[in-house]
Amino acid sequence: MRVKIVEQVIYINKDDVPQYKKGGSVVRNSYFWALRSIACQARRDRDWEYESEVWFALERMLISFAESGYLSTSETILEFPTDAEIPPVLRNISTWQEI
Secondary structure, X not given: OEEEEEOOEEEEOXXXXXXXXXXXXXXXXXXXXXXXXXXXXXXXXXXXXXXXXXXXXXXXXXXXXXXXXXXXHHHHOEEEOOOOOOOHHHHHHEEEOOO
């Protein structure tokens, strides 16, 4: 998931956030609700926002869903711009975007 940090808030690109689908996969829908529950803003037409206070929970959640084996790596890894510094708390679940 492509992300950026602005003033200690992580923004997940709106095109990369999980989608809720009525009658869809239980794991994917649980993932949607879990990520949405800790977001400070999670609107359908905007990037989702995560304040620094929840970054530890975000990391734990992403690791947990990644280890489940039901979601692809691209759905559970935070991809930072190549010139961005990855916060230490998120290094286990982050990488830089490929150019």
